[in-house]
Each structure stands twice: as C-alpha cells, then as structure tokens.
Amino acid sequence: MSSYGRSYSSESYAPSAPSLPESYSQQEDDRRSYGSSRPQSSGYGVHQNHQQQQQYHQPPPAYGQGQGQSSSPTGYSGFPPGTHPDVIRSFEMVDVDRSGYIDEKELQRALSSGYQRFNLRTIRLLMFLFKNPHDALRIGPKEFAALWSCLGQWRAIYDRYDRDRSGKIDLFELRDALYGLGYAVPPSVLKILMSKYDDGSGRKIELGFDSFVECGLILKGLTEKFKEKDKRYVGQATFNYDEFMSTVLPFLVAYD
Amino acid sequence: MSSYGRSYSSESYAPSAPSLPESYSQQEDDRRSYGSSRPQSSGYGVHQNHQQQQQYHQPPPAYGQGQGQSSSPTGYSGFPPGTHPDVIRSFEMVDVDRSGYIDEKELQRALSSGYQRFNLRTIRLLMFLFKNPHDALRIGPKEFAALWSCLGQWRAIYDRYDRDRSGKIDLFELRDALYGLGYAVPPSVLKILMSKYDDGSGRKIELGFDSFVECGLILKGLTEKFKEKDKRYVGQATFNYDEFMSTVLPFLVAYD
Numbered sequence: 001m002s003s004y005g006r007s008y009s010s011e012s013y014a015p016s017a018p019s020l021p022e023s024y025s026q027q028e029d030d031r032r033s034y035g036s037s038r039p040q041s042s043g044y045g046v047h048q049n050h051q052q053q054q055q056y057h058q059p060p061p062a063y064g065q066g067q068g069q070s071s072s073p074t075g076y077s078g079f080p081p082g083t084h085p086d087v088i089r090s091f092e093m094v095d096v097d098r099s100g101y102i103d104e105k106e107l108q109r110a111l112s113s114g115y116q117r118f119n120l121r122t123i124r125l126l127m128f129l130f131k132n133p134h135d136a137l138r139i140g141p142k143e144f145a146a147l148w149s150c151l152g153q154w155r156a157i158y159d160r161y162d163r164d165r166s167g168k169i170d171l172f173e174l175r176d177a178l179y180g181l182g183y184a185v186p187p188s189v190l191k192i193l194m195s196k197y198d199d200g201s202g203r204k205i206e207l208g209f210d211s212f213v214e215c216g217l218i219l220k221g222l223t224e225k226f227k228e229k230d231k232r233y234v235g236q237a238t239f240n241y242d243e244f245m246s247t248v249l250p251f252l253v254a255y256d
Numbered sequence: 257m258s259s260y261g262r263s264y265s266s267e268s269y270a271p272s273a274p275s276l277p278e279s280y281s282q283q284e285d286d287r288r289s290y291g292s293s294r295p296q297s298s299g300y301g302v303h304q305n306h307q308q309q310q311q312y313h314q315p316p317p318a319y320g321q322g323q324g325q326s327s328s329p330t331g332y333s334g335f336p337p338g339t340h341p342d343v344i345r346s347f348e349m350v351d352v353d354r355s356g357y358i359d360e361k362e363l364q365r366a367l368s369s370g371y372q373r374f375n376l377r378t379i380r381l382l383m384f385l386f387k388n389p390h391d392a393l394r395i396g397p398k399e400f401a402a403l404w405s406c407l408g409q410w411r412a413i414y415d416r417y418d419r420d421r422s423g424k425i426d427l428f429e430l431r432d433a434l435y436g437l438g439y440a441v442p443p444s445v446l447k448i449l450m451s452k453y454d455d456g457s458g459r460k461i462e463l464g465f466d467s468f469v470e471c472g473l474i475l476k477g478l479t480e481k482f483k484e485k486d487k488r489y490v491g492q493a494t495f496n497y498d499e500f501m502s503t504v505l506p507f508l509v510a511y512d
Contacts, residue, residue, distance in 0.1 A: 137456070189501045196509040200393070218508055219501075226500050238494040244482050245445045245475075248504050252474055253452040 078141030087148045091141060101138040110144070111151070118210050125217040128254035151213065157181060158212050168206035177212060183219050193218070221251060334397030343404045347397060357394040366400070367407070374466050381473040384510035407469065413437060414468050424462035433468060439475050449474070477507060 078100060079088055094106040102110065108123045118126075130147045131139045139147070161177035162169050169177060171194055178185050185193070193215055197205050207215070225247045229237035239247065334356060335344055350362040358366065364379045374382075386403045387395045395403070417433035418425050425433060427450055434441050441449070449471050453461050463471070481503045485493035495503065 186498050186501075189498060189505060192502060192505045192509055218505070222501060222504060223497075226495075226497055230497075236494055236496050237500060238492055239482075240492050241479075241482060241486075242442050242445060244493060245442075245478060246448060248478060248507070249445060249448045249474070251504070252507060253448055 079145050080142060083141075083145045087145055088141075090148075091144050101140050102144065103138050107139065107144075116155075116209055118213070122210050122214045122217070124254050125214060125221070128250065129217055129221050154181065154213055154216055155209065158209050166206075168208055169212060170204060170206050174207060174212065174215065178216065178219060181216050181220070183216075183223065185219065218251070335401050336398060339397075339401045343401055344397075346404075347400050357396050358400065359394050363395065363400075372465055374469070378466050378470045378473070380510050381470060381477070384506065385473055385477050410437065410469055410472055411465065414465050422462075424464055425468060426460060426462050430463060430468065430471065434472065434475060437472055437476070439472075439479065441475065474507070 079091075090110045091102065094110040095102050104120065104123050104127050107127060108118060108120060111118050111123070111126075126147055127137060127139060130143045130150075131137065132143065157177050157180040158169065161173040161180065163173065171190065174194065175185060175187075175190055178190075194205050196215075197207055197211055226237050227233075229239060229243070229247075335347075346366045347358065350366040351358050360376065360379050360383050363383060364374060364376060367374050367379070367382075382403055383393060383395060386399045386406075387393065388399065413433050413436040414425065417429040417436065419429065427446065430450065431441060431443075431446055434446075450461050452471075453463055453467055482493050483489075485495060485499070485503075
C-alpha cells in the first residue's frame with residue numbers, strides 16, 4: 001500500500017483528464033497524479049499516446065468536438081465558440097420547450113441519440129458532476145458542450161484499450177484505460193470498482209463504454225474532492241466529520 | 257459550521273446506536289458523538305428515551321428480538337442464543353436450499369414478509385453493512401439476527417417520531433429520529449441527505465420507514481468508517497488517497 005498514494009509522478013494527472021466545469025477543476029493545474037507509482041515520464045507519455053490514438057481511432061463524429069466550426073447556428077447563445085453543430089443539434093432536439101436547460105431524462109435522450117445508450121445511473125453521475133453546483137438538477141449549453149467533449153475523449157481512450165474490438169474491456173484494459181484518463185488506480189481500488197459489475201455468475205467481468213464512463217466519473221469526482229482537501233499535495237487529506245459527510249454524501253445522493 | 261463536528265458530547269454516540277457486526281464496531285466502545293453540539297447529558301437522554309419508547313410503542317412482533325426464547329427450534333445452528341423463533345422462521349422460509357446463507361433477493365423476501373417492503377437499494381445497503389466483509393454478497397444466521405434486531409430498534413424510533421402516525425416523517429422528524437439512533441446530524445448534511453428524496457415536485461419531502469432505514473444505514477456506515485480513521489477522537493480524520501477511495505467506493509458499489 002505504501003507505494004501508492006505517496007509517490008507521485010509529476011505531470012501525470014492533469015494533462016489527459018478531460019476537464020470538468022470550473023467549479024470542479026479549481027486545482028486542475030496541479031500536475032500530480034493521485035495513486036500513481038509509475039515513472040515520472042508516464043504522465044506525458046499517456047497524454048501523448050492519447051493524442052496519437054485520436055489520429056487513428058477517431059471518436060464517432062457525433063461526439064467529436066469540432067474546432068473552428070461556427071458556433072450556435074440555430075440561435076442558442078450559451079454554447080462556447082467553436083462548438084460542433086452536432087452538439088448544438090443534439091441539445092436542441094431534446095430541449096423541446098426551448099428553456100435552454102435539459103434535465104436528466106433529456107440528457108439521456110440527447111446522448112443516446114447516436115450509437116451509445118447510457119443507463120440513468122451514469123446519466124445522473126454525469127449530471128451531478130457537470131452541472132453548475134448551485135443550480136438545480138439540469139444543465140445548460142455550456143455544461144452540455146463540456147460533457148460532450150469529455151465523452152468524446154473518453155470514447156477515444158476506451159476504443160484504444162478495447163483491443164479486440166469486442167465492445168467490452170476487462171480488468172487490465174480498464175486499468176490501462178483509466179490510466180489513459182490520467183488516473184493511476186491502485187489494484188485494491190480497481191478491484192472494488194470492478195466488483196460493481198460482477199453479476200455473480202463467475203464469468204470474467206467486462207465493461208461496456210457506459211460502465212467505463214461510470215467508473216471514470218466516480219474516480220474523477222472523488223479524486224477532485226480529495227485534491228481540494230489535499231492542499232499541500234502530499235497525498236493526504238484531512239477532513240472533519242461534517243466535511244467528510246458533505247463530500248461523500250452527494251455521490252450517494254446523485255446515485256439514486 | 258464550527259460548532260458541529262468539533263464539540264462532542266460524551267456518551268452520546270454508542271449507547272443508542274444499534275450494533276453492527278464485530279468488524280464494523282471495533283470502536284463502538286468509544287462514547288463520542290460525531291457532529292453533536294448538544295449538551296453532555298443528551299446522549300444518555302436519547303438512550304433512555306429510546307428505552308422508554310420501546311415500552312409504549314413496541315416494534316411489530318416480527319421485528320422484536322425475543323429474550324430468553326429458545327434458539328434455533330428448527331435445527332439452524334448459527335443463530336445466537338435467545339434469537340426469537342420468528343427471526344429463525346423468516347430466515348428458513350427464504351433459505352430454500354438450506355445453504356445457511358441468503359442473498360439479497362432472499363433477504364428482501366424475508367424482510368418483506370411482514371408489513372414492510374424494502375426496495376432493493378436499501379436491501380443492498382443492509383447486506384453490505386451487515387455481511388461479513390470477507391464473505392461474498394450473502395449473510396448467515398448470525399448477521400441476519402443482528403440485522404433484524406437493528407431494524408426492530410429503528411422501527412421503534414421511527415414510530416416514535418412519526419408523531420401524526422402518517423407513516424411518513426419530515427425533515428425535522430428525521431433529524432430527531434436520527435438523533436434517536438445516536439447521530440446528531442448537522443443541518444447541512446441533513447439537507448444533502450434529504451435531497452435524495454426530493455421528487456422535484458416542490459412538495460414537502462417526507463420519508464417512509466424504508467427511506468429512513470436507508471438514511472440511517474448511510475450515516476451509520478460512513479460514521480463508523482470515519483471513526484476508524486479518527487484514532488484520537490478529535491473529530492478529524494486523515495486519509496491517504498488509497499484509503500479515501502477504498503473507504504468511499506464500497507458505498508457506491510453497494511449502491512448499485
């Protein structure tokens with residue numbers, strides 16, 4: 001255990017991890033890797049691999065975030081400049097009342113319009129982690145674009161580690177894929193995470209993209225919360241009781 | 257915030273909180289109350305009230321834990337001496353293959369045989385918190401008896417705070433009922449917990465017994481984990497990254 005969570009490789013956390021909205025990424029610029037005991041160069045290595053990956057396994061067009069595309073062709077003003085028209089179209093398609101916000105069911109429809117279906121559990125985690133923390137349970141154009149872009153990056157990484165193109169990844173592929181996201185997850189933690197998908201049949205546990213996203217979101221959310229309390233970046237965080245409960249409970253609540 | 261989680265009343269945690277199995281109650285004998293800012297006497301007061309309560313609002317017979325009853329009338333050897341025959345009968349009824357263990361679906365059936373139905377989410381939390389941590393997702397007679405007894409105590413407390421006999425408790429009743437279980441929950445934490453049951457309709461949030469048990473289990477489980485890391489009982493716990501993830505993840509995993 002002692003080799004994990006204490007020895008950090010520099011630069012291996014932030015570069016490849018897709019960004020959450022501002023409120024969740026206050027410390028995104030610190031470049032430490034939680035839980036990593038890999039060599040120093042691995043962080044950038046991961047990032048570079050990810051870039052290379054994108055050249056030969058492009059994420060599906062619907063998830064791609066266009067660059068230099070004209071933004072908001074249909075009048076929605078909240079999208080960041082350069083947002084791909086597909087993203088705006090997907091948002092529009094489900095925001096039938098033109099409120100400028102979508103709820104969890106609408107998000108599920110928007111994301112499931114392509115090839116990938118997400119279960120409501122993953123959708124709720126996405127909503128919880130991407131929505132404005134002071135807002136109700138809904139997201140606007142800006143958060144939707146960030147979420148879409150994040151999923152595009154995760155898809156590219158997932159496809160890379162699904163080496164046999166089975167549409168499933170196993171424990172070792174998950175480990176590598178999460179490392180591709182910037183998380184060097186200790187085996188003990190990985191084992192707990194993986195047990196979530198054990199159906200008790202004794203069969204080898206494998207994850208589809210949906211479950212991979214769920215794992216990635218849980219790790220991302222909790223790691224960022226930990227980092228907020230690990231002010232000196234020493235791999236240790238001290239919580240008082242209220243802080244601990246207020247940090248952990250929202251994950252359980254989001255996970256209805 | 258500073259008044260919570262720092263000032264402890266003595267004796268207010270352990271006495272009234274029903275015990276989990278050994279592995280989860282290593283520090284059950286420390287008598288501090290997490291999150292409590294109530295006067296010193298309140299802990300025992302709560303406990304005494306609870307005892308008084310049991311005299312005039314008995315838990316339903318099926319949940320009562322008999323004392324001095326003959327144990328294991330039907331051959332099951334794993335029940336503690338004094339286990340009420342109803343408890344053994346309920347276990348037997350669902351353990352159709354006589355393996356001596358029941359899984360989550362069977363636990364749901366065993367507990368739902370009376371007047372109360374539990375949803376699978378609560379059942380999974382019960383299973384997670386009461387099962388032997390080194391065992392698979394199943395419980396034996398000993399754990400079943402402990403769980404049944406715990407539910408009986410919680411039922412008595414719930415009934416006490418459901419003052420208008422509506423079968424529902426509101427935010428303030430929940431606060432008092434959790435205090436009855438031994439948890440002085442800060443308002444901020446209570447608010448997060450309660451939001452889990454907000455259906456977005458704007459109606460007042462009220463909890464049935466099932467949801468009350470779910471809240472109690474979450475608080476109980478997380479508080480005990482916190483206490484394990486708060487070795488000096490100062491209301492602060494320091495986690496390294498692996499510990500933090502390994503502490504929190506099982507709750508999310510149990511909560512499938």
